[in-house]
Amino acid sequence: MHRLVLYLLALLTTISAQTVEADSLFIQGNTLMDNQTYRQAVSLYEKILHKGFEHADLYHNLGNAYFRIGIYGQAVWAYEKGLQLNPRDQDLKYNLDITNTRVRDRIEIPNTILLLDIYRSLKKMFTLRDMLSIGSILLIIAGMLFVINSLNWISIPLFSKFVGFILVLSVIVHGIALDKYFALSDVKNGVIIIREVNIYPGPFLRDDAVLFRIHEGVKLEIIQKQTNWMEIVLLDGKKGWIESGAVRVL
């Protein structure tokens, strides 16, 4: 028992020690940003990520640093990553929009049904955590109302229907959460981080078989991975194989 307590204490102190280190790296990075020495700032921010800590603000600053030194691919990656953690961050969205204007390839996303668009943006607006919180709180509210209803404390007409409505709402939220979960675990996205890269029809290098050429900052979906190669699909549906080094996985 004593040993367990000691162990937990040790763990806690190491974690706090690490966060302290991350804090100092972050502060140093910010100073470097102010001094316009963006390359060093990038390396400090990346160090924090390497230690296993992340935050939307960290990705924001990292993206800014990459943007300043003109590495737009990495900047897009950082902003996208930040938006994954905090999908409703307006600054991140704004900076990503600006960075995307400097991306050479303009990939037209094929038009879809309006409802599907609304659903997708809804799914994108909340993280899995947000959805689960909303869903569980709705469930608790429904449970409390259910108790009140079954004890016949108050008699409002349609009260049980209201309880049912909240329950259905909660089920819908959970359904979206499940969809998001599957999307997160199945579909991996990536961003091109090399200035110009060729896409091949298969996992081999052949100059006469280049399908098309894309530039840094293009977001894509990774279908499968092999040693040193990835099969990717662009947002407009073009498919091909790319060397793994050219893509940073989101």
Added chain:
Amino acid sequence: MNHFIRSVLLLIQILVFSYPVFAEKVTATVDATNINKSDIFTFKIEAEGVDTSPKVDITPILNAFSIVSGPSQQTNISWVNGKMKSSRNLTWTLSPSKTGILTIPSLKVMFGKKTFRTKPIKIKVSQGKALSTSGDLFLTSEIDKSEVYPGEQITVTYKIYTKVNISIEDLELPKFVGFWTEELFAPNRIEFRKVNLKGVSYNVARIYTVALFPTKSTDLYLDPMKVKCNVAVKSKGRRRSIWDDPFFDTFNRQKTVTKLLQTEKTQIKIKSFPEGRPTDYSGAVGSFTITSSIDMNSVNLNEAITLSIHLNGSGNISMFSLPEFQFPNSLEVFPPTSTIKKEPFRDNITGSVNWEYILIPRQEGKFTLPSVTLPYFHPQSKQWKIASTTPIRVTVLPGDKRELVATGLTKQEVELLSSDIRYTRREIPKWIDKNSKGTALQFVTLYSLAFLFFLSPRFANIFQNNQLGTAEIRRSKKALKSAESTLKFPPDNVYSHVSKVLFHYLKDKFSLSTDNLDPLTVYSLLKGKVQEKDLDSLVHILKTCDSGQYAPGENLNEENLITNVRKLLNRIDKNA
């Protein structure tokens, strides 16, 4: 086999002639049996006594004759001696395609399910007298070359020569199989002019001129051109009459004859190209020059420039395109638009083609637009030649606003370009450990809480039901206590009080109903549940109480009674 056919024919004839009711009869006639090759004649199949339209398979005659027009249908009904006679005719206008004695073979004519055969007709076709074709009226085709390279132009002109008055009724153009055709001359109204041909004066008219470009490398044939025309001929051999006066000439002495004129089938030899064909040859034959120009030699980054390539010359200009060529990588190239202009009123197809490329430089610096080359074959000198443009140098200057791109941006993006990214975030964040899975606990609590809420009414129900079910047991356990406490404070009438307490106790203890309790029923109900001795004394006490209640005279020791009752109740409670 022949024998068989003959016997079948005989059978058909017998059937036809022995048919009793209608005299059905099919005859085939022609209006002339002695004709010239350029003449046309009428072939008529007449069916009598039928009421449906005949069906005729005309294909057997097509190897010796060609159909000029027809078939046309006609129905005649006439009354002869009170009998109705109806006949149906089918009429074709035919022209012979050979000379000599030709035969219109026996044709199968069908009416519904009945089949008839016509008799064969012999027609003598002679080459024709000088008057009808070669002398007075003929059609010529003038071909400028009989041996050409694929893609080289051949000009064919059709002319009609005549000494007599004609009017052209119909003009059938050949199909020009294997050629790309460009019509050069096709008049709406044919105009004749006078020429002298070998000392004979003719009226001549150009009726059609076409430029042909062979698309195949094997020998090709020009199909004959056919012209149907009406010729005015003076009728001969008429008896002299008073009308035979020049004055009446205009009314009587002319008649029109329809003639079919056609040209001979002509072979065109296709030569093969000499050695040394360029690899990027795209089919141009003729003589061409090519120039390129650009609208601005120095341009700002991301601003569009127009490269126009202009091709001029004569030859098969609509049959080929520019060879593909490589632009520098730093240019965004939009697919070209091309416009073709042909010069009319020229026998050699001449014109110009303009290709316009829109280029947008995406990098600063100087670069060179490469020379555009077009290999072509020059048939006059029988040589391969190359037309090419001179390379163009373009300077790309950095623009005022570096990233302003002219195309492909939405309005919102253009607005964004003028602004900068949002600045660095200063606040130290609450770090999220990428590897930890600590968030689960929070949700486990939330969900179990919700679950508890849903289950709690059910627990409450179970509790409530349990309370109701055990009420009697609890009452029976409490029975002695309540009885003793009531006994402590006896009122004036001890007997009624004791009996009330006793009944109450028994009711609670053994769950009896309060109504109709009297010592005897108590005895019968409790027999077996309480020991015999106790039951006897209980009944005795109850009886004593009853008698004491209703006969107040009998005085018993009240204190004694209460202690007795208490002892008895304790005993019953212990043993029960």
